[in-house]
Amino acid sequence: MRTGHPLEFTPALSHESEVPLYRQLYEHIALRIRSGELGRGERLPATRELAGLLGLNRTTVSAAYDALETAGLIAGQVGRGSFVTGQPEPATGGVDWNAMLDRGDVMPAGPTGGFGHEVASFVMSRPSRELFPLDDFRASCQSVLSRPDLGSILQLGSPSGYEPLRRHLMDEARRQSLARPGDDLLITNGCQQALDLIGRVLLRPGDTVAVEDPVYTGLKNLLTGMGAQLVGIPVGADGMDTAHLERVLERERPRFLVVTSNFQNPTGATLSLAARRALLEAARVAGVPVVENDAYGELRYQGEALPAIKQLDEHGGTVLLRSFSKVSFPGLRVGWVVGPKPLLDRLRHAKELADLHTDQLSQAVLLDFAQSGRLETHRARVLQAGAERLAAALDSCRRYLPAGTRWTQPQGGMNLWVRLPEPLDAGELLPRAQREGVAYLPGRYFAVSRLDAGALRLSFAGLEPEQIRNGIAILGRIMTEEIEKASRNMEPSSALV
């Protein structure tokens, strides 16, 4: 269980499963005890610690531990915690899966939101389901279903993507000067697969990659899973600290740099124009490719749009990732990469080996959704709702969070980064917040090299303004009370005076 590094103990629990959460957790731990992965005498994390880590109520964890104790697999010792007592089952088959499956690199998975009396879960960075224009979506499906080439949409396709969609996106990219002469475009299953393919093509185990710190968990886990060494570049209000970046690029010559230029996940920060230019110049001098992940760029609620790094790059060292997921329907996995042809040729080969090609039905539907103008109509609605939600979030932070709290001021996207005043710890606060119906992801999920225990991410885009206000009000009250409690604990106890 590696109690020294509890983040490694992170079962993927499903809040949508019919199996109760405590039972899922029970089965997860029981399996590890029976397989021998957790040996007799090993100490389980404290219920409070595990609850905070997994974003569960402490009662859920306690129920799982009770069930494990009833099953004779663990025993509690007063004041010391719970210890494994059960024995592994003898191996029955020829394949020892547990020995075979290197246990070191199971990825952490955060709480996925959802619990008893939920007020507001700020956990998921995803659009609001209530905003989905279902009738417009149906209309685009109908249009695809009546196309004469429906048969070819259903037939095996090209690894490059559904050609009409690819051409549409390439035309758009050329029109916006996002594609340079000689650039190519590849359709992927969202930005996540584009990042995966880039890693597969460019990385060898032990390579260094420069990323933002804090950074999107899915990127961190992907790259470390590929054996990369991550160098974190601190993210400030203007995005990456480019002076720091310049030193890292010069000293470490990383294999590539990943940057989220707009409304970065988790901080919401946007790279200023000057910082974009400085980043490009530093990357050019060091000969380091720039992977510009722009999943959120189309979600600007206020202020002027900035040119993409890819647009500013005159030297062909940048590859740009975009997606339909954040601005339309994430359940349809369609994104794309634009960049220099030699790289794109290799990404296309990697794509073919990974899964032949991206689902063509969704590609065709999203093409119609875009070409019919329905995407623009939807985007306008999403932008308006996003502006209200962002305003509600920023306003509530000002109104409810105690003095000394700091937060970012994004102009778009889905996320806000909050830094609690000393001595509050976002992970320790979480179980109490969840008991009161509020959830978020503590900063440690996003940490690369700087573990900021006082930070947390609030993903506001999927919530109604009212939920946002109520949720942040509760957070503010809890924070205030915990600060008072902490300051009382710092004073001499009255009984001793």
Added chain:
Amino acid sequence: MRTGHPLEFTPALSHESEVPLYRQLYEHIALRIRSGELGRGERLPATRELAGLLGLNRTTVSAAYDALETAGLIAGQVGRGSFVTGQPEPATGGVDWNAMLDRGDVMPAGPTGGFGHEVASFVMSRPSRELFPLDDFRASCQSVLSRPDLGSILQLGSPSGYEPLRRHLMDEARRQSLARPGDDLLITNGCQQALDLIGRVLLRPGDTVAVEDPVYTGLKNLLTGMGAQLVGIPVGADGMDTAHLERVLERERPRFLVVTSNFQNPTGATLSLAARRALLEAARVAGVPVVENDAYGELRYQGEALPAIKQLDEHGGTVLLRSFSKVSFPGLRVGWVVGPKPLLDRLRHAKELADLHTDQLSQAVLLDFAQSGRLETHRARVLQAGAERLAAALDSCRRYLPAGTRWTQPQGGMNLWVRLPEPLDAGELLPRAQREGVAYLPGRYFAVSRLDAGALRLSFAGLEPEQIRNGIAILGRIMTEEIEKASRNMEPSSALV
């Protein structure tokens, strides 16, 4: 250009592109000359050789070479071939993509069919577009579009798959005893992604994997791309040679074994029941996991279905891969894996990092297609058409192929393996076959360690019986003529008598 190993020179040319094939080939080679990848003085393959290799007409290759010569990039020398004369362009940007992109591991891509006066392209192993039941497909889409949970289908989903589909497939797997107690099921983007995820989870560079020889190109390229060493197990009429396999498993202890139990690609061979049992026992003794790729199993046109290896395995060492692609719509990328939970837990994590989850629209549509009975109706039609096509192929082989030719006798699937009589070479024969409107994949595309120059794959399932008969008749005539030509060349020339 590594003329010593021409298979490495295999640009991915698209027959569906608006850019003519000769121009695509021109650009591919020009790019490599300009980038310096092909150095001054390097010899290009002969046009005939390259045409055979890429499945192109020789005139296409000649046109590309002419254009390269006009552009001053190559020069022909009578009787010696064409040589690179052009100079690489100086690097303009900060990133040297060509130096960065390891050139050694570009994957070979075969001819993709389609050319001037096509009679029959036996190149693609895919279902017939003409058989797609478009109205039934539309009906299933309509049913999904009217579902009350349409919004959640469009929202970000679970890496495990769309839960109603996952449950349906798991119930089916349990009903058929394909899932053991404690097994789990994961939805993937077809079998290809399942193979990819298994490789990602189980393989480290340098690991050995046992595969059939010959084997599906997409598997060969995937595994070698991951740095695996492949050990080929010869495939006979009853599938893998299990005595050979037993020796390999004992001696090499590969990381895992991949086997296509039914209608193997490329040979069409099916593992007998005795061979399945022998394989399982050998794997159990050696402690080697079995990956059973069963993409074709549902396409049995005659004879009795055999139990899957997964069904026979009582020791939990087998993982089974299946897919909707071959029996319904390959453009919708939905397959699944059933196997031991510890492995499936890891595959689900890898899936989440690879692309978050499989497209949910297609999952929902295929679930409706299956549950409404439309899949069964379609399968019955596919089986009937498949039986006719297989009969046409086998009958035509008997009727038209010259004495000494041998071929497999599959009872289902999409592929037939033909071994030409001596001294015919399937690669050398291809340019002539293509000139006469017939294409196929030479055996070398599928070779692991035994290069069988006389073998070729005929993928018959996508062609009408008439096309199959005409195509094989042409092949037979060409073979007969080439045999006669070869035997004349063996006799003393009459001019010298």
